[in-house]
Amino acid sequence: MNGVHDMGGMDGFGKVEPEPNEPMFHSEWEARVLAMVRAMGAAGAFNIDASRFYREALPPPVYLASSYYQKWLLGLEDLLLDKGYVTVDEIAAGRALSPPKPLGRGKFTLGDVERIMVRGQFGRAAPASARFRPGDWVRARNIHPRTHTRLPRYVRGHVGVVERDHGCQVFPDSAATDSGENPQWLYTVVFDGSELWGPDADPRSKISIDAFEPYLEPA
Amino acid sequence: MSDHAHEHSELSETELRVRALETILTEKGYVDPAALDAIIQAYETKIGPHNGAQVVAKAWSDPAFRRALLEDASKAVSTLGHVSRVGDHLVAVENTPQRHNMVVCTLCSCYPWEMLGLPPVWYKAAPYRSRAVKDPRGVLADFGVTLPSETEIRVWDSTAETRFLVLPMRPAGTDGFSESELAELVTRDSMIGTGLPKAPRAPS
Numbered sequence: 551m552n553g554v555h556d557m558g559g560m561d562g563f564g565k566v567e568p569e570p571n572e573p574m575f576h577s578e579w580e581a582r583v584l585a586m587v588r589a590m591g592a593a594g595a596f597n598i599d600a601s602r603f604y605r606e607a608l609p610p611p612v613y614l615a616s617s618y619y620q621k622w623l624l625g626l627e628d629l630l631l632d633k634g635y636v637t638v639d640e641i642a643a644g645r646a647l648s649p650p651k652p653l654g655r656g657k658f659t660l661g662d663v664e665r666i667m668v669r670g671q672f673g674r675a676a677p678a679s680a681r682f683r684p685g686d687w688v689r690a691r692n693i694h695p696r697t698h699t700r701l702p703r704y705v706r707g708h709v710g711v712v713e714r715d716h717g718c719q720v721f722p723d724s725a726a727t728d729s730g731e732n733p734q735w736l737y738t739v740v741f742d743g744s745e746l747w748g749p750d751a752d753p754r755s756k757i758s759i760d761a762f763e764p765y766l767e768p769a
Numbered sequence: 770m771s772d773h774a775h776e777h778s779e780l781s782e783t784e785l786r787v788r789a790l791e792t793i794l795t796e797k798g799y800v801d802p803a804a805l806d807a808i809i810q811a812y813e814t815k816i817g818p819h820n821g822a823q824v825v826a827k828a829w830s831d832p833a834f835r836r837a838l839l840e841d842a843s844k845a846v847s848t849l850g851h852v853s854r855v856g857d858h859l860v861a862v863e864n865t866p867q868r869h870n871m872v873v874c875t876l877c878s879c880y881p882w883e884m885l886g887l888p889p890v891w892y893k894a895a896p897y898r899s900r901a902v903k904d905p906r907g908v909l910a911d912f913g914v915t916l917p918s919e920t921e922i923r924v925w926d927s928t929a930e931t932r933f934l935v936l937p938m939r940p941a942g943t944d945g946f947s948e949s950e951l952a953e954l955v956t957r958d959s960m961i962g963t964g965l966p967k968a969p970r971a972p973s
Binding site for chain 1: 783784785786787788789790791792793794796797798799800803804805806807808809811812813815816843854855856857858860868874875877878882886887889890891893894896897898899900901902903904905906908909912917918919920921922923924925926927928929930931932958960963
């Protein structure tokens, strides 16, 4: 979706301001939100692509005005409501009012913690051979899906070169809407700064994205 | 009402909302709160830039490991045992006098957690996500980093599950340093590409 989350190239947000000696969490509730998102995902309530999609789908003014973990909280509430794990009445009351919906992998308990500290594996068997090879020139397709995509707007329509082949992986555009993993080839594609930003670009800058094969066409 | 007071009431509202949600998830039998505590404790103790610093220091000291890291970072890091949580999708990219690498996630906050810990607020916030791909030299200036104008800047936008670790250049004056002495010089930002390693202290 063409949301405000797709920020690459936008102007007006000001300088980057690093915080010296930044703590891991700025409030205890941030840690609880992180843990709830990780636990409910691991229990099978949703996948990582759906959780990203729900944060992107927050109304733009809410997205821009919310802190990082506030976005996580709001996205989590919406996701659990839509998938039927909690109800609006329960959120309003702050307690359980209806029977639980069974979770794909059951209740998240202490024994599951170690498992989520190891990063997930997204590689999958290839359903077809790769269409592109390193060195090929490709154009990022001019597409504007209304649902989740990992093709940022700033590269659409632009020409770059395939640099790396990462094999076949879960396709976020499908997984985010529970339409299956639909594995696709994934490539690092490099663009010249001037191709993306015109004559004002830093002449010595190059920008790459990781692009799934359906995002690309031969150039 | 001042902005400050407003901020406080917003915060407590969020806190109440978080507690309410955790109560519901617990009462419905979806999560064990002790397991949530354990997740937080694991993040607070097991991950962090010390893991990445150890990998960088080893690459600076051991040419065979450096080659293996650049060839397949997931595999190379998995051989180090205690930093083995990295999964399959880690890529290490090497800074050289000709090219400086910088990592961003313009769409959300993708970051090599296992190597660097949870990302800092600035990495997840609009100024960095918007400008890193369009004005990388300007962003580096925000961090006080100036590179020669002929140095190419390569920005890696983390748009899939690949996670990127920058292998910075080994600082001059570190001949004979042990891996642990070298690791002390490796900053988190130097592995994101928004900073450079610390210079060694002059010998006393």
